[in-house]
Amino acid sequence: MTCTICRFTKQDAPRITQLINKSNQFNLTTIRRNQSDIIKIMEDTNHYSFTCRLEDKFGDYGLVSVIILKIENSSLIIDTWLMSCRVLKRQLEEVVMNEIHSIADRLGIKIIVGEYFPTKKNTLVKNLLTDMGMKVSKHTKRSVQCTINVDAFKNFKTKIKVVQNDK
Numbered sequence: 001m002t003c004t005i006c007r008f009t010k011q012d013a014p015r016i017t018q019l020i021n022k023s024n025q026f027n028l029t030t031i032r033r034n035q036s037d038i039i040k041i042m043e044d045t046n047h048y049s050f051t052c053r054l055e056d057k058f059g060d061y062g063l064v065s066v067i068i069l070k071i072e073n074s075s076l077i078i079d080t081w082l083m084s085c086r087v088l089k090r091q092l093e094e095v096v097m098n099e100i101h102s103i104a105d106r107l108g109i110k111i112i113v114g115e116y117f118p119t120k121k122n123t124l125v126k127n128l129l130t131d132m133g134m135k136v137s138k139h140t141k142r143s144v145q146c147t148i149n150v151d152a153f154k155n156f157k158t159k160i161k162v163v164q165n166d167k
């Protein structure tokens with residue numbers, strides 16, 4: 001398998017918008033956005049957002065994952081993390097977490113923060129953040145917040161070849 005990681009592009013904005021508005025099962029926050037919101041995020045220096053495309057020997061699955069990160073003080077907030085259900089449990093989750101860590105490290109950020117907002121449809125990702133090595137830091141009726149110190153993160157080993165495509 002090969003995963004191509006790419007910063008958001010205007011060309012991909014329609015597909016990004018489609019995934020954000022239709023993905024329910026693998027979607028941590030279920031925040032919905034329109035295409036103009038995506039363009040604003042692309043232009044905002046307080047955000048770092050990327051997509052993942054996946055292909056294997058059977059074919060190209062296309063753009064299958066959307067990640068929106070927000071930079072706040074010395075933290076990198078996982079604002080949106082979603083994936084198409086057709087590529088689940090193939091180690092793409094680990095590739096994405098490795099990339100989030102790499103971004104935080106490059107930016108000199110010390111803490112990664114993620115939050116899970118439960119819905120009737122997204123129980124699939126209930127334990128995603130803790131499975132990725134994060135620790136629960138806050139638990140309310142509405143959400144579970146998890147954090148990890150960038151220095152404490154250990155990259156996951158995967159069988160996926162990762163290609164960076166920073167256009």
